[in-house]
Amino acid sequence: MTIYSDYTRDRIGWFFGLRAWQLAAVSVSTLPIFWAIQRQAWLSMLLFALVWAVVVLVTAVQVKGRPMLGWLWALACFTVDAATGARRFTARAAQGKATNPEQVDLPGVLSGVEIHDGPPTGAAARRVALVQNHAARTWAVTCAVTHPGIGMSDVDERARQAAGLSSLIDATARAELADELIVQVRTVPDDGAERSIWVEQHRRPTRQGLSRQVNDDLHRSLSRASVRTEAFVTVVVPETRLARVARHSGGGLAGRARVLGSVMAEVEAALRGGLGMTQVSWLTSPELALACRSGFAPGDRAGIVQALAEHQHNPRVEAGVPWAMAGPSGAEATVRHYSHDAWNSISATVMLPVNGAALGALAPVLTPDEAEERRSYMVCFPILTQQRAERHSDSAEFAADMGGELRRRAGVKAKARHRNDAAKAHGVDEKLARGAALMRPYAVCTVTAPKTVAIADYGRRLDASIRRAGFAPLRLDLAQDAGFLASTIPLGLGLTRTVN
Amino acid sequence: MTARTGRDVAHLLADFGHDLPAPPPAPVRGREGRLFHHAPARGAFRPGRGRTPSGAPVAAWRMTSDQAGVWWPFIATPGLPPTGAQMGIDQLSGGSFYADPLGWVLDDQIPVTNPNVMVFGKPGRGKSGTTKAFLLRMMDFGYRALILGDPKDEYEALCHALGVEPFAIGRGLATRINPLDLGPLAAGWERLDRAEAQRRSALVFSRWLTLVRGLVGSQKVGEQRVPFGPSDEVVVKTVLAHLSGYRDAATRLTEPTIPQLWRALDEPTDELVAACRYRDRRHFLDETRLLRDALGQLVSGALAGLFDDHTIINVDWRAPIQSLSLSRLEPFGDEAVGIALTCLNSWGRAMREVADPGDLRIVVRDEAWKQLRLGPDAVKSFDADLRFSRRDGDIQWAVMHKPSDLLSAGDHGSQATTIAKDLLHLADIKILHGQDRAVATELEHLLGLGPIAQDVITTWAMQGKGRALWQVADQLYKVQTYLHPLEERLTFTNDAIATAG
Secondary structure, three states: OOOEEEEEEEOEEEEEEEHHHHHHHHHHOOOHHHHHHHHHHHHHHHHHHHHHHHHHHOOOOEEEEEHHHHHHHHHHHHHHHHHOOEEEEEEEHOOOOOOOOOOOOOOOHHHHHEEEEEEEEEEOOOOEEHHHHOOEEEEEEEEEEEEOOOOOOHHHHHHHHHHHHHHHHHHHHHHHOOOEEEEEEEEOOOOOOHHHHHHHOOOOOOOOHHHHHHHHHHHHHHHHOOOEEEEEEEEEEEEEHHHHHHOOOHHHHHHHHHHHHHHHHHHHHHHHOOOOOOOOEOHHHHHHHHHHHHHHOOOOOOHHHHHHHHHOOOOOOOOOOOHOOOOOEOOOOOEOOOOOOEEEEEEEEEEOOOOEEEEOOOOOOOOOOOOOOEEEEEEEEEEEOOOHHHHHHHHHHHHHHHHHHHHOOOOOOOOOOHHHHHHHHHHHHHHHHHOOOOEEEEEEEEEEEEEEHHHHHHHHHHHHHHHHHEEEEEEOOOHHHHHHHHHHHHOOOOOOOOOO | OOOOOOOOHHHHHHOOOOOOOOOOOOOOOOOOOOOOOOOOOOOOOOOOOOOOOOOOOOOOOEEEEEHHHHOOOOOOOOOOOOEEEEEEEEOOOOOOOEEOOHHHHHOOOOOOOOOOOOEOOOOOOOOOHHHHHHHHHOOOOOOOEEEEEEEEOOOOHHHHOOOOOEOOOOOOOOOOOOOOHHHHHHHHHHHHHHHHHHOOOOOHHHHHHHHHHHHHHOOEEEEEEEEHHHHHHHHHHHHHHHHOOOOOOOOOOOOHHHHHHHHHHHOHHHHHHOOOOOOOOHHHHHHHHHHHHHHHHHOOOOOOOOOOOOOOOOOOOOEEEEEEEEEEHHHHHHHHHHHHHHHHHHHHHHHHOOOOOOOOOEEOOOOEEEEEOOOOHHHHHHHHHHHHHHHHHHEEEEOOOOOOHHHHHHOOOHHHHHHHHHHHOOOOEEEEEOOOHHHHHHHHHOOOOOOHHHHHHHHHHOOOOOOEEEEEEEEEEEEOOOOHHHHHHOOOOOOOHHHOO
């Protein structure tokens, strides 16, 4: 079985793990100490040493993914937002202020999102939803996918599947349009909505109450104990890349839609080909709105599905979810969790093990422990252009060599870990030469549970599941809202993107 | 180019009333309008807007695309549509598992092309529980069950719970079934036009020949099966055409029986001898001796008095279930049960030949391997049933112990074995309950299951009742069947040993 272990942290300091600004801050803060020693002002030296220690603590020590300074800044922002009420979200519709039902009203990092209908495509003339993120200056399209899974696949089949994922990323990198691929999988408690509709439509009048009683009882008990899996793939194209190409396709929204159409075709071919997806359906605006609404409020899905079924017989039944109501009616980020409508969520990012992991190792993360919880898993593959990849590779090689040299001069023995990291840095260059793409992926897992239960317990179980899978969890405290939105709402939100 | 002298083409054509269309105005290439407006990355700093206080410190990694597998997200096999019987939980995805063979055939997303189901499993692993649960749950959706041979009276409790008395077949019992029953095809024969009469007669004669071939072929001379060649076929066909009145273009067909067939062969008329192109009566008797003796065994042998007269049971085809109990034949051995199953198959097919649209039925063949041991013709008969299931709208549900039961149809490499192996391909749905490790190789050999699937069958499925690997076309589902307490009582098959505990 293939073990994947050829990766490094995205940002590694080249001297004892310190990055340039941290090293500069630590170095500069030592100067007053030497100045005091030169003056033999021992009391001052002690004071400066204390200041230096504080500087090191604040700048160099990483605590749960952030340096101390970062925590202090985040906490300050959090407190200010709480004090001003900016942290709390109340939908315009909930306030009775929604003037346009099609205007997107989402909280926080998704507030800059606008949805457009693409041109009609295919035999069914579907109009795929184009997601425009004004804040990130990106475009995104999302498809719902169905994959046969790998539960019963043997080693060769799993290797083929992994190669399919790699070739999807390579093809995306070669096209040099999309710069992020986001895969979301939501394992949702089964609400039995489709089953109820089918039973209602297919039940025959019979004198045999036994069969009906058995079916009804099973539906009540088994459906509550079972889950359903939803998977989405989102392709994100930055405006900086799209605008140039779209100009040749007529420009404007229509030109961008045409180019995005070609991106969708390429991605779909790779999804159906190498990855063996059995279904790929690019979401229209109403479908995307349903995916968003059910992301914020899993319990609402059954009612919407029922309405959709009734709408087929009675067009007067309103089945759509207006974008003004696709978000939460009320939400609030707290330090340790995110609260949205009648649900609470806790998110954690996944740390890869040093020893690597096999394909499918994340299975425990996606399997809910309790009947009423939902697990969401998002993996984002930010793909670097060839030029940036080579620059990063050169820089990593330089950092590895420089780190090695500095350690040698400082008389610090190079450990096996350092040697491995250096070998990996040099290996990237060879892989790039063979046509592989360089990326900076990350993953976020979220557990959602009703407000009637203690979400902290579910968070602990999520952490335990991640550990059971061989990975390490890192709670996204103070940013639980961003973690939830990125991992659960399929609108192409990336968490490491800097605005283009 | 502008014409300096004279008139241009447009002017010339205008004189004749033809105005050339004006060229479209060249698009004004200006600066593209702004598609983006400013939006704060973390949301507006206003009360009630849910601003994100800080960026998320996600742990990002740097890797090349060949390492993407470490993040692999598609673990679970998606569940099948929530149609049909809710059987239990798919342990791989955690989703409910629904079984709907006919629905799967109709669904283009599921590559199932026939609704035939084969259930394999070691005794005591939950084969009959799964079967009965499926039958009972599908009845709510208009399905009816026909148990074509219940060798152990296992379905008796279910029948009684549904208010139906199963038919028992055995020595000394009043039940008679004529395997050469005309079935519903004979209804209104006198009013049929020529084309319809020919179509129906073709169906009837084909079924009769398949049955007689199977019954004759089940007899043995030493180690060899009694052959049933083309000459035998001509003879039997001629006799049946005579006995039924078809040859004489009778207004209504007469239903023959096996003893009538045997008698007609044993005392051939000159007309029959001539029609079958034999020199004389002696020549006919010499050539058909094996055929006659084989049929004679059925008339006077172990099954005498069971399948040798007109059907006297009156089956209520609107009842939710009908079962034909064969437990009383057990003392006569597996072969007798096999012959009875073959007769019942033919009779059952007759009864289903003209089914109303929407009359959905699940035809269960328990211990189907006993029938297959009767030789290649019995296998062919079973093969025909599986092939017609789609046309008839039936779900053919065969229960066996292990895939190699099919190989017991004949010697290694024989025709019977080859056809029996092909039967596996005629069933797109296979339910594989627990098996011993010794069977793992044949699972690979016959079904092409990989090591993981084999391991599931030989370990996980052996550790609990009702656990099975469902093979739906090429997709595998690890299913735990859940029984309702009411079903548990109906499916309990350990009465004999229950008191031991």
